[in-house]
Amino acid sequence: MARKPATPSPTPKPADPVTMIKKPELLDEVVARTNLKKRDVKPTVEAAFAVVAEALRDGAVLNVPPLGKLRVVKTKALDGGASVMTLKLRTPKNATLDADNA
Structure with missing residues (x-):
């Protein structure tokens, strides 16, 4: 019985580059969507992320x-x-x- 030759494994496709949104871009987007001033948005967004981080560290489900x-x-x-x-x-x-x- 003839054995089939091994087929080479497919070459993996290179991953699409990941878009990273940094804090300044995030704040700018929130400012644009809310029409609030950046000085009002920044502490609010930072506080929200602090609450999320603390909840996750404590094992809460959000x-x-x-x-x-x-x-x-x-x-x-x-x-x-x-x-x-x-x-x-x-x-x-x-x-x-x-x-x-x-």
């Missing part, structure tokens, strides 16, 4: 529409007091469709 439900799957402590959190985000039913139509 349900924040339209973002979705966010929970910590696992954590790993790093040197210097830092840690890595693996998060699971469950988006609402039509979130993908809404994002595609935007």
